[in-house]
């Protein structure tokens with residue numbers, strides 16, 4: 001009777017059945033722990049995948065932000081190149097008629113200063129204005145021209161002294177020149193422009209009264225020149241923009257001073273930084 005349930009019972013002894021059962025239980029236990037191991041591994045893989053996904057998302061966002069910034073920079077650079085070329089041409093063409101006006105002012109002052117003092121005053125004002133335009137033109141030309149650096153060993157103290165003596169310092173402004181000195185490899189003329197721009201900004205900010213302290217601080221491979229002024233400081237919303245070309249808060253400013261400083265300092269492999277309370281500009285240049 002192969003279909004009877006008793007058929008199997010008769011085939012296996014109790015002993016055999018318990019052994020078989022025990023084997024089955026062992027097998028099942030082994031597969032259960034294998035499944036558990038696999039489950040742990042799977043969970044681990046899933047959480048690692050989730051982490052990778054998060055990292056990828058973060059990297060994607062960072063890349064998108066970089067692309068956005070670079071695109072803006074490129075657009076700005078392109079705009080500046082066009083403005084630069086245009087300004088350079090106009091500035092250059094304006095220099096000659098300005099020189100003519102300035103020379104004629106000198107002739108008039110020379111001839112009429114004694115007989116007509118009022119005329120001499122007016123002409124003096126014209127001359128002063130032409131000088132201001134001339135300086136602004138020079139700023140623009142300095143900014144757009146890319147003259148290669150003429151690097152030599154220069155004494156920083158000498159450059160500082162020249163920058164101060166060639167700037168017009170109002171009598172109520174004191175400038176403290178450092179006692180120590182250090183020599184660095186740099187383009188002396190350009191570095192003088194950097195220091196003069198920083199000093200002139202401080203003078204303008206201090207409204208003709210205050211103190212500018214200049215220090216030379218040597219480091220192992222570089223030297224810092226630190227300018228501290230007793231002016232009102234730079235408003236927090238203005239601070240991040242001051243090195244941008246054409247940014248100015250002054251009615252007659254061109255907003256190229258600090259941008260030129262940054263270009264010159266960075267072309268020397270250095271860095272320029274600023275902070276408030278008190279207002280401090282630091283120019284750091286490598287020694288070689």
Ligand SMILES: Nc1ncnc2c1ncn2[C@@H]1O[C@H](COP(=O)(O)OP(=O)(O)OP(=O)(O)O)[C@@H](O)[C@H]1O
Pocket residue numbers: 139197201202205229231232233234238242243247248249250252253254255256257258259279
């Ligand atoms: N020492 C300072 N104290 C306060 N504000 C300052 C100082 N130096 C710079 N600034 C701010 O930074 C801005 C940018 O300076 P930057 O020299 O580039 O241009 P500018 O002086 O306005 O014009 P210019 O092209 O004639 O130099 C200034 O308009 C001013 O608001």
Ligand SMILES: [Mg+2]
Pocket residue numbers: 197200201253257258
């Ligand atoms: Mg300036």
